[in-house]
Structures are given as C-alpha cells and as structure tokens.
Amino acid sequence: MKKQFLLIFLLSGLWLQPGLFGQQPSQGLTAAPREKFRINTGWQFYLEKNQGESIQLNKKTATWEPVVLPHTLQLTSLDLDGVQDDALQKTFHRYVGWYRKKLKIADKRPKKVFLEFEGVHQVTNLWINDRHVGVHDVGGYTPFHFDITDYLNFDGSENDILISADNRLNANIPPEGTLYDYIKFSGLYRDVYLVTTDLLHVTFPWEDKNAGVFITTPSVTPEDVTINVKTTVRNESDMPQQCRLLTRIIDREGLVVGRMSSEKVIAANADFTFSQTGGLHEDIRLWSIDDPYLYRVNTQVVGKEGPVDVIENPLGLRKFEFIKDKGFLLNDKPVELIGANRHQAYPYIGDAVPNSLHWKDAFQFKQAGFNIVRLAHYPHDDSFIQACDSLGILLYEEPPTWIGIGGETWFDNLEKATRVMIRNHRNHPSILLWGASINHRGPVERLHYAAKEEDPGRMTASNGSPWTGPMNSAVCDIYTPMDYQNMPLNPNEIVFLCEHGSSADAARNQFEVSKARASANHIGVAVWTAHDYQSFKPRRGLYPRRVFSIFRVPNPVYYWYQSELIHTPLVYVADHRASTDNKVLVFSNCQEVALYHNNELVATQPPDRDPQRLYIDHPSFTFAYPFGEGEFTAKGITNGEVITSHTIVKGGSPYKLHLEVPTDDQLFYADGSSIKMAYAYVVDRKGNKISSDTSQISLSLEGNGTIVGNTKIGANPVKAYHGVASFLVRSGQTPGVIKLKASAKGIKPGEASITTTYYNPARNLAATKPIYDFKPIKLDLARGEGPLLQFGWSPWESEDGKSATVVSKDHPQVNIKLETSDGELDWFDSWGLSSNLPYVGVDGVRAEATAQLILSISGLDQGEYTIRCYHHVMENAKKNESNIQVAVNDAGAQNRILTAYNPPSFGAKLGNQQPAHNDVIVTAESNRPITITFKDLSGKSGVVLNGVEIKRNKSEN
Template identity: 45%
Template sequence: MQHDPSQLPVGVTPTDRRKFCLNADWRFVLGGEQDGAALSKPGVDVANWEPVSIPHGLKLTSLELDGCTDGKTQPTFLREVGWYRREFTVDTTGGSRVFLEFEGVHQVTTVWVNGTEVGLHDLGGYTPFHFDVTDYIDRDGTNVVVVKADNTQRPDVPPDPGPFDYIKFAGLYRDVYLVQTHDVHVGFAWDKKLAGVSVTTPTVKKDSATVSVRTTLTNAGDAPAEATLLTRIVDADGIVVARFEESATVLGQGDHTFFQTGAITENLRKWSCDDPYLYRVHTLVSVDGKAVDTCETPLGVRTIELREGVGCLINGEPTMLIGVNRHQHFAYVGDAMPNSLHVQDAIQLKARGFNIIRLAHYPHDDAFLQACDELGMLVYEEGPSWIQLEDQPWRDKLELVTRRAIRNHRNHPCVAFWGAGINHRGTIEQLHTACKEEDPTRLTGSNHAPWTGLQSAGVADFFTTMDYHNDPEPDELTFANEHMSTWTGEPNQELISRYRASANRFAMAAWTAHAYYTFHDPPIESRARTRGGMMDIFRMPFPVMDWCQSELTTEPMIALGEHWLPGLTKLRVFSNAAEVELRVNGKLIARRTPDRDELFANLVSPPFTFPVVYEDGEIEAKAFDAEGNEVASVSARTPGQPAAIRLVADDEGRTLVADGSDFVTCFAEVVDSHGQRVYDADGLVTFDVQGPGEVMGDESIDANPMAPWQGVAACLLRSGSEPGTITLTATADGLTSAQITLDTVAWQPDELLAHAKPIYDHPVVKVDLGGPGQHIQPEGWQGWTDDTEQGPSSYDLGDGVTAIVEAISATGTAKLHWRGEANTTGPLGFVAEDGVSPIGASDAGLRFTLAGLKPGRYQLGTLHHAPAHNSDVMDIADREEGDSMGAPAEVLHLTDPDGGVAAVIQTQGGRVPRQGAGRGVTTFDVTAADAVSTFELRAVEPGQSLWLNGFMLRQLPG
C-alpha cells in the first residue's frame, strides 16, 4: 500500500500519517483450536481458508436463526470462534509508528503479527481498540496479521451474561485499519481521558460562538520534541474561519495536552435538525518546522437545553423530539453491515421526519453517527447491557466501555444524551458520574421501566421511561426512550398526541425502527426470529412509517393505511394535506378533513378514515391543500392472479462500492397484470447474477431461492472487488421475469484520500480606518490612520498589495475628512466610531482601489456607520465641526470593478445597532498580476454624507 500525497486536495498538507482500510483480502476459518503465533508467520499456507471481506459475521444465518431454540442468554447461537488472517505491507514513506485499529470485533479479540501476540481486547464488540505493532512489522516486506474473534460466553464482558433482548452476533464485523504516524502524533481518542482531540463550544450566542479545542500529542520517541500545533476551523465551503497556533515541548515517552480557545465571529452557522451545518476542526502537527501529523474532527455549533415546563430547546428554539430505537441488525448478516447500510438507515429515518434515534442497547457504528451529523438527527447512546445488573467487576467493565464510547463519539454534534443506566433498572450512579467526567457538556438519562426500579431521574439529568402502559403525567423532564408501536400506527398516534400536550415530556422513541433479531418470543405478525419494527429486517416499511411521515414532514404526501382486499370496511389514508378525497372505481366516496378523535387532538396530521363497502376494482385517494389545490395522489387495485415480477433496488442516495463487502437490498415484487402487488403470492423466486457481484446466501438458509412475504422476495446483492456492471435477474415459475442493472464504483482504501476535503486558508485582511487618535479594533484588525485631505491616501496591506482611497466628485472639488475616536458603542464599535468621508461637494464620493493582488477570486466587505455628528470629540458633547458634511446617507451604492451596483444601508448615531454597521459585500476576479481593482461609493441622495469605517478582504476558493 502506498499513499500518493499529490492526490490530496488543495490546502491539505502532506504529513507522515497514513490510514489504509484493510477490509479486503482476508482468509477465514470457523472454529477449531489454532496456533495464532504460527499462523501469523509469513509463508503459512491458508489456501483452504475461505476468502472473505470485512465486515464479516462468522457465517450467514437464516431469518429463523438456523432454527436455534436459545433463550435470552443466547448460550449456543454463534458462540463460536472465528480466525482471520491477512497479509499487508506498510508505506515506506509513511510514519515509523504502525498501529492496527479495529472499530469492533465480537467479543474477545486476540491479535498476532508476524509470529508474536501483540494484544488482547476483552471489553466486548461495541467499541474500538488498537494495538501498536511497530516493533513487530517488517517495513520493507510482507507482514501477516491473525485475528481471533472469540464470541463464546464471557460473564465478565457486557452484555453477557445476559439476559438480553437482542442477538449478540459474532465476527470481525466493523472496519479494520492500518495506521502509520510520526513518533509525535495525535493519539487514539478512546485510549484514555486525555487523548486525541476534544472540541466543545462553551459559549454559543446568536451571531458568535466560542470554540475550545483540547488536543493531546503523544511522543513515542525517547527524545523530547519541539512541537507546533496549528488548529483551524474550516467552514462547509472549505474556508478557514478561525485559527489557533501554539508550540510546546513534548517529552520523550510522554504526552502534552494543548488547550486552544477562539471564536467564530463572522457568518456563524449553527447546527440543527433542520439545518445540520458542519464545520471541520483541522489539526496539523509540526516538529522542528516539518508537518508530521494531521486529523480532522467534526464541529456542529449548537446548544441543547432542557427546561422544566418548556421541554427541549435547540439553539433556544423549543423542539419536540420524536424518533425511534435502532438495532444494527440486518437480514442474514446480523451485525455485519457495511457503512453504506448504516448511512442508508439514517437517510431513510430522516426522510420520515424523525429527529432523534436511541441507539439500542450498545454503541453503534461510527458511520451511523457521521450520517446523523450530516442529516440532522440527534442520538441517545448507551453502554452495552439490557436488564441485568451484575457484580462490581462487571460494572467496572461496563463503565470502561461507556467511557470509550464517549471518547470515541464525543465530537459528534448529533450526540445529545448519554445513557446513564441499565435498561429497565434505572440510573446507575457509577455510569452517570463516568459520563459527566468524560463529557460534562452533555446530559444523561436514566433508563427506567415503570415496572422496575426507582421512578425518577435520580442523579441523572432527566427521567427516561418505557411508556407502554399510559404513564401518568410526569413531574420532571421525561423522555419515553421506548414506547409501543404497531404496523398500523395507532399507539404511535396516541402517544405523540399525549406527549405534544405535555410540558415535561420532551422526547419519545418508538420501539423499534426495524425488526431486530431476538430470542424473545416474536409477535405473531413478525417474520421469523425478528421482533418489533416499523420496517422489516430488510428495511421494507410498514404503514406506520407513512403516517409518521405525514405527521413529521411538510412535503405533500399521501399513502394508504390498508391493502384494498375483500372484507375491508374501514380505510385509513395518511397525508399532511388539508383534505383527502377517496374514489372507488371512479365513484366519489367522500372528501374529508383529518379525523378528530380526542386521543389524537394534538396531532399535526391525524389519519383520514373512510368507512367503505368493499368492491373489486381500483381505489384512488387525492390530497388537497388549504386552497383546494391537488398536491398528491395514490391508488391501488384488488390484486389479481400473479403474472410477473417487478424488481427494484433499494439504492436511493447511494452507490455500490466494489470492495467485496458492500451490498444493496433488492426487492422482487410479485404483481398481477395491472402491476398491483399480490400479497398472498406463494412459490419461490430465484435470483441470478451476471457481472462482478453475487447474491448473499443460498438455499441452505432459504435466501436464494426465496419465498415471497407480503408479496415480496428480497435478496442482498453484494459487490465484487472490481468495478463494473452487475445484472440481477429474478425468475419464478409461471411469472414473467424481471431484470435490473447496477454499476459499481471503485473502492478507495486510502482513508486520507477518500475523505480529505479542500482547505482555503487565505488570511482575512481586516482594516480599521480613522484619523489621529482612533481606537483600532482589537482581535486581528489593522489600523489605517491618516489625516490627508487633498489627494489619495494609500495603505500597505502586505504581500505587495496596496489599498488606496480618494475623494471624487463630478461637479466640484472633493476632499477627505478623517475622523478620530468618538466613543461609539456596539458591535465592532472601534471600527464604527471613526473612518473617512468625502466632503466639499454635494456629489462627493469615494474611490477605493486595490493594487497588487494575485490572480484569483476575492470578496470585499465594507463597513459603514455615520457618527451622530462630525466632531472629533466624544458623541456626548454637543458641538459640530464647522465644515458641514450634510445629513448622513441611509443608502449607499457600492460599484464593483465590473460595474455592478450593490445597495448598502448605512447605520448612524452614537450606537451601532445589534446587527452591526452597514455592510457592502462584493466579489470580484483578478485575472492578471498587474491588474487594479477599483470600487466607488456614493450616497444615493446628493448632499448626504457617507463613511467608510473599515473593510475586510479575503481570497475565495476557485
């Protein structure tokens, strides 16, 4: 593996850091006693081992979990050991320190490299870990790693010994990386309390935010090192908006923690569920002037507050949190979901309008949290347990796993709350205090059930309850982190209505988003060994999801709550419209407004219920807005005899990556001659693949061929290791077959190249203009002080760039008037209180010229505030200067080099208003090194005065 730094985006500095994904090209064998040291020596023949890609779960299992009859302690299912072996090389141009990083392995992991055991991880399968293998690798040759993934029962490793209401799957099921660094580097965040990068925003105001960055550097060498840490806050366009730089000595075999604090003061964008704006915190480490290490951390500027009697406020705005619980299970593969499926889960849940996800009942994959950051969904995360509280050693291990989860995910703005209890059992003070010690910026929940434990928050910040039995009105802030849900949605509707009417019930999460695997007895309508679910284990939605979308989103939609089948007497329609019209075989049945059931009194979009007399044929429902305009429609028919297959891929918003482990779910619907799904279709559907891919599973687990369920047979289509076009065909006896094609894209295992984004670190030049005695604005402003009246005044901006200002007039002689200190208060008051103005002619204006700029695109921002009068004394004195300048102009025109005109509202008086001085903003291009860019400022009304108090100049991307 070799990193090509020339492929890095603009502004990204090459360093010694390398990070390669090792998910491909493993060999695997299930079970047996193996000699890990011997297997990890180069040259060992494992050709008879199965070739696999990561994520991998020991084996594919049927939807019935292979007929296993385990109880909730899962004594036998997948309680096996998997052995994984891979060869690798290191980048000879990369750093000298070499690590193997694992995002998650079930559940006790031993690793060998080149014949030596390098580490044991026994904290379970839900948090990351790493091993330093520097002393065991051959930098110039082939290396071998062997991983023992031991999923046998371990009473000391949570969530064992159980019971638990979910399946603990097995294998090397999350991503694996090879990491190289310099001796001096940013360490792994989960390693200890002070490690990696931690970003907080201790103060967030309407238009500014204070950002604190704690960065710990580790020196693995013996000699002390002089290190410089450059931390830059980069906005979504790649522009650096703040930078901090500090140097320190990092002792040999030691650490040094930097504490850097600054502010975002210009054009602040906050993160919210509706506008999930993300900054990046870019870290660059240099030793003796050479860049040696780098990393990036997400930053979402937001506040989350819980207030009794009000609820949850995000950035000061009251926000009802409505969401779901999520397990990471998927059909056949269990936990072994590729990143793309985690992302797709987040996309689907966001599309339905949910704004909070409880991660049940363990830390989830990094990819899911990253997607929640980007989409705007909050997360409640907890340690791996369920209902049993074991002895102190077990509790200590649960605490340590919880701490590692917090360290790993603390920088994600989506994370709102940490779970500080055991499911059903309530608050565990040990967990609460650990959460607060690791992350005092977030609130903790208690994890209660009404039938067990203390019924209050205890030491936690808020009360969590499992509201399955119509809990009484709480007297403290409460989150129903579980509540009843059904396919049709009535419990969801009732509870959301009840919670919307309560000041202290600020959040709820339905049980569950997707059907999940469990050895609990599943309900009758569930499929195989899965339980719950507003979507099935393949992510096929049930009607409740349509109602949630109608309640939680505003884009016009309409959906049917029931199938049009014989015996139906009541049909519900879900829509966020004002009215719905229903027709049967073209005949109008009714046009209705939403139901007004008392139980649904506080809903935004209750269902529309139509009594119907069933008849064969077609129904159609149309939605109308408040003005009577049709905004959406939906139709269905009485199913006929099965005639054909309709094949679709569930790949919206994603691509299929050719890494050998990515997959997409494809649905083969059995339809009649009209294209209507036949819900009771039987028989088998067979899937066939041509091209670089395969269907996962075969007849041994009833995956291919597959029997339809609710008229649909699903398959998992996995990519190969080479990009290309995959053709999937679905066939069944007596039905017309269907075919689709999907193109896969090349995989990029170099994580730095895969995720690096441009950085435009062009300094912002900020200049405060004024006469003698002016106060120059602090925090990076330069002072342009002058008292020249006749002729132009020039100022050296540095780097060969000169700014020139002069008075202009078409009718007379104009001159410059420079104003000094005048005690104006308000935002950027020192800039606003003084400046330069043209006087001497009724049409006097200013010409502003920039010379010496390098070719590129620039933005010029000008600041304008007219004083209360024209004296160079304090505004509290009532004296005017003899040379009258006329009344201050309210509106100015800023003319750019291309002749474009921007209107600027000039503020005035002894105080700058809260929104700041008037601003003119224009962008312009410099096409040649000797080009001169000229701007003009004039008052719209002749005879009025204008001021130029300051300006900001920055180069833009592109």
C-alpha cells in the first residue's frame, strides 16, 4: 500500500448470516478475520428443579421462556425467598438451568469457531446439534471456552445450542467445602461470546501459562519503559505456516508509539510462543490512581496472504514497590491504600449482573475516594476489572474460597481456578495483589507457588486472621490479615488489612484509617464491606454500617470517606443512622462547621480530636445537641468563609417523590441486558430528603425497557428504606427514551427518563478504536564522515557548502531537503555530549549569521504533523547566542511566523536532558511541500540544526 499513514480498524466483515443480530456492520472498514460477538440475546430457558443425579433434559415436557443474559435461574427476594438454609446453602438455587439458542452460520471457509463463557454457575455442559461437546467443572467464577467448529452446520441451516448450568451441590468445586459467608447464585450469569478465528490464531489466555498475550514491564521510569510481550500463536492447519507477529503500542489518541516485529515458521498443528521486547523513551504517560492513562497493545498475526488475526490488550505503565519503612510506592511515590471489599451480587438478580452495574460499582468507589478494592471472595467480572483500569482503582483479587477446605479434587480445582484467574487478568494495570490463600485460613503454599509461576512480577497476599493461621505473611509476600479485634501488628512487616469493621457513625472507620497511617509499613485497609449482601451465615439484613446499601445507596459513613479522601469541599449532616438523640454528627473537610436547627445557630466548632484519630485529616464533627424533629443545616467554613452547606429534615411531612437515575459517565445501551438503578426519594416542600420515611412506592415505565422483578419478590412496589425506594430498570433492544414514574399514596409522583443508545453485539466492532500508524522519521544530521549515529535514528550526511536531500527509508515517498538562502552550509561534528540524546547534538549543520536555513518536506500524506528540530552548539564550534524565528509555509497558512524561541543549548554537559529543541505543528496536503525557514533575529550568530523528527498527530482523516 502506497500510503504510509493508515487508519486501521481491528475488525472484520461479519460472516454470520446477515441480520442474525438485527444489526449490520459498519461499511468501508478494513477486514481482519477474528470476530467476537456477544450473544446475550435470543435465548430460551427452562428451569429443572430436580436435585437428583440425572440432568438429562426431557424435551417433551420442558417449557421454554425467552431470556436475555446475564441470567439467574430465578429472581430472588431480599429475604432469599424465605428459604431457611444454613451456610452450606443446601437447597437455595441448587437447580439445573437449561439454555437453548438457534444460530445460522452461512460460511464454508476453514475457520475455527468457539463459544466463550466469562463464567457459569457452576458445572457447564454443552451440546451442539444434539452432540455433546464437553463439560467445564472447575468452578463458576472463571472463564472457559469450547471449540465447536466440528459440530456446526455451515450450510445456512440452523444450529441448535443447548447448555446446562448445573448449580447443584458439588463438594469438588470451590468455594464449596463446608460453609461460606455469601450466596452462590446461579445461571449463565456472565457474558457469552461466539468467537471465530483463522486456523492461524492467538490462543485463549487461560489455556496455559504462556497462552494468549502476556504483557510485562520489566523496568518503568518517567523517561524510559521496557515492555516485554509474550504471544502464543497456534497453527491448526496440517501444513507449516509462515507467521509474522506485529505488536504495536498505541497511545490514548490512537497513535502508534512503539512497534515490534518477529517471524517464525510454525509447524503443523503446533503452538509457538513469541517473546518480544521493546520500549518507550519519550512522551511517556504513567498509569496512576489520579491519572489512569491507558495504552493499547495491538497484536496482529500476519500469514502468507496477509493479516489473519488481531486482538488488543490494555497497557498501563506503572511501577509497584513494597519497601520496608517506606510502605507501598506507586511510580516511586508513597500511597496509603484506603478502600473496601466488594461482593458482585445485586438485589433480585443475584450474580447475574450486567456490565453496566459493574461499572456503576467502580464509579461509585472512585466517587468515594477509594483507591483499592479487594475482590471478595472470588474472581470478578472482566468488566469490573476494565472499569478499575479506566478509573484508577487498584485491585486485590483472590481465588474462590471462604473458610471451607475440600479434598484432593477440590484443591486441584482451586489451583486451576487460581491459574485461570491470573491468566485472564494479568494484563490489567489495576491488579496489585493476587490472593494465594484461603479466606480466614491464611497462606497456602500451593497457591503461592502457582501464582509465582504464572505471574512472577506481582506480590501474593496471605489473607489470614488473628484467630486462624500464621500471624505473618508466611510463604506469601504481603501480610494481609483481617482484623475486627484491634490486633497488634508487627511493625517490621508490611501489612495490608484486608478486612476491618465499620460503624454507622464512621468512628470505627476513622480509627482503622488512622491506625494504618501511623506506620509506613501498615500500607492500608479495606473496610468490610462496601455493600450490604445476602448470606445464610448469618442471614444478612440492611445494615447502616456498610458504606452502601444493597441497592448501592450511600449510607452516612460514605460521606466521611468522601470528606477524608476527596478534595472537593463537602459538608454532610448524618441522619438518624449516625446521629442519635443526644448528638448530631457532621462529616466535612472544612476547617469549621456551623450547625443550625430550624434556622437557629446551634454552634460553630472545629472537628473532633482524640488520640485514636490522630492520623486522619478530617475527623467527624460531633455536636452535643438532640437530633430531634425539624430541619438541620450544616455550613462548612474555611478561612472564615462559608463554602458549602447541607440540609436534612427529620420527621418532616412527605410532599413529593424525587425520581433520580444517577449518571455514571456511561451510555445506556439498548442491548436487552443493561440495567440502571432508579431511586425515588421522599422529599418535603423545600425538596429536602426525609431520611426516615418508609412509604410504599411503585414504579411504572413507558418505552422499550422493563422493571426487574414484581410484587411476588417485593421488587415493585417497594418500601422506602431510609427515605428512598430503589428499582432496577433493564433496557430493551430498541434505542429510545424510557419514561419512568414513581408513585405513592398521598405523595406527589416523581418522573424521570433514560435514553438508550444503539448497541453493536460484535465486540471487536463496538470496542474498536482507530490506529494512526505512521512510523516517526528521525534524522541525525552529520558531516559525511561524522562521528556517531544516534541509536534508532537514520543518518543524514553531507559535506560543507552543499545542500542535502534525504529520502525516508520507512516512507520512501517522503523527500526532505535542507539548504540555505546563500547556498552555503557549514557541516560540523565534535566528540561527545552528556545528554539523553548524546549523538544528535554532537554534529549538525550551521547557516551563516545573515542567512536563512530552509527545511523542505514533500510527500507527506494529508494530515497534521509535529516537526521537532534540535539546536545545539558544541564547545569547539562558534557559540550561537541567537533567538531563532521560525516561518512556516504549509497547507494551513502561508509564511506563518512562530514566536521566536530560546537560544540553542551550548556545551558538552547537558546532564540528563535533551539538546534544545522546538516543535513545529504543520498541516500537509497531497502534492504540496512544507517549508520551514529558520532565521537568527540577532543577525550575528546564525542557526544550528542537529536533528529532525517528524511525527504524525491524531487526525480524523
């Protein structure tokens, strides 16, 4: 292809029968063979409540209902349908769910076809066209796939997909063992994909420790990053195949900033693992909590006839360190880790949580100020990990356990689940720690060694308790105990408290954070738990001590975390959950708070102070005043000025419902499975929320969507919990406006609307972002017999008095010419320069004092470019004291004068700096050269040029 700048999309023409998903592919996009379709719609479901040994489906008696994935075997009330199980969960959701789907595939090309599952509870059997394909029985929390190529009809006739999701008790599958403190929900509860590849393709990452793409960054500094990428390519043909692996690093704007290429002839029916190492050395953006900058690693497999496979992975450039007496360092900066534990389940739907709600959880954690989340007590959904990558939240992920321990097969499956968890999520920059332990029990050597074998660069966590297991990290790297008893911690060991208690008034939370900050080796804490959750041990209720309710409504303690961790001015009057009859509690990050009751000043005071909260920045404000009926207003004061305020009402008169669908920076897709939370608040005439109200509230809907649940499970209508009723609203499959109306007896209704947007089920199509691939031109100017060439740069050599022209090796249509207005060029060289571009600055070219230096560039494709020009004078050459004026003639303007920039650098010792340089932004058009003219405004010294770089900027062309 003649053009060097390519707008490349990582997708392929759809080969499934047109209209199968009711949507058509975008037109005019470059084809590539891998396709990944999310096939969550169009399923039929039948619930088999037989708990015996047989799971054979009786097709004659089965009654099917249409469902959309993610799906639970049955919707569940908040009281777990009244089931009286114990912590072993012997009967609840212990059923077999049958799922059926029809697919027409009209393609006879020799491809591979797979069904990929993100997670199924908990034993999965698959049949295609009445033929048994296989079984997955490792567990319900990790991904897997089946190769279904040889079971499909490729003649356009229907293919029958039949799946059993068997959630019956199984002592061989962790976390089942003896008991656990959460519910094992059920069903095809995560996304399912249809994946097609060429016979020459990248393997699935969970197949083996070297499978898929594994990205590591052996060294990371703000100036230089080394990147290693291991990629396993499989040749499933019967002949050896020539394979070129092209790996590109792409920045947020879509610009290719690094590339690695390798070639290998892969034997028939064999795998080969490529190992490529490269790096970035300029304009590096590190991934951090405050700036979670993500690159993309684009992996392209090129066969004899062209590209045959393309996939992408995220890349966050960051460095983790755990150093005694310094604590945890992220990119060389100490960070105190403050966060929470998370369970994935939601009310009514259990674990069948769509990606939209996984994002909501992560988004709320970021709003709270949390910088770490422990994923309790199993691997979580891919979409939650991706959200934390994007938002800047660190993760501590662990295999599926609680306290119970099983037999040999159970441990085998636990190790397999651990390995798959790591292989699946190892490329995500948000993953900080792998749990190599059993919750409460502590470190497990077998899991630690497995984690180190799979991912040697990350630390393992011990996850014990002071009443069970060793009181140190033992074989693991980091001591991560839970503590509800204020246990003494060894000051000589790095400790992260994986669980600690919480209280409705945030006193316990403040104590634990202060305790952690008292020692550099106590690197942080995670509160148990972020949300209310359901369990049979004991039966969990709605507890104000949690950070959020089970519906993700913030409890008062949430606002203390915000006051401590977020810099935005905040003041919050805690309601009856934290303010008792003898005190009013206020959370704020202001210097003082003035409290008013019914517009009369109660007091103005600073925050509480006591030794147990010595190391937190913003303790709560406790006012010795009865929390009685009426209106309470707190005003936050800093530097003598009121900068924020908050009002609540106790015992007010309900007047209206305020219906709210919170925004979370994400589109609401019309995919049939996405869910938004809708909250109906009871307010008074002034719009103040009445936190103690318990009205019965109903929600109605107009538009293409549904309300999850009904009266039978107490989902609609629902009783207000602390003044708010919560509902789950699911999108339909047609984009448009969904109108919602909340109603309650004796209260004015509230209304809100949500707009759903078009969704494309082709994941590789929907998630694709463009790539702007222009390999930078880097020219090091030198005398014909000059000294050294800068590593990775191309030479541009000439002799004194002669103009010089060079043609780019990587872009042969690009012609670059250098000349002076008087026809004389003085090429020079020297011996050495102390800088991070030492060989660029040691040689170059000079124009005389009154002459202009003219750089002409032709052949660039249409678009915007940055031309970086280096100007440095060595000690043995005439010192240049000029200010340089730059004039540009390009497609954007004629004789555009840039502001004169500082004099060139001078001398032989710059230290760790680049020679002086200036960036010129130019616009190119076909058949129109670009001219950059340099002139010494002083007319005394002339102009020096040592090197030229040409980079492509992002463009919509």
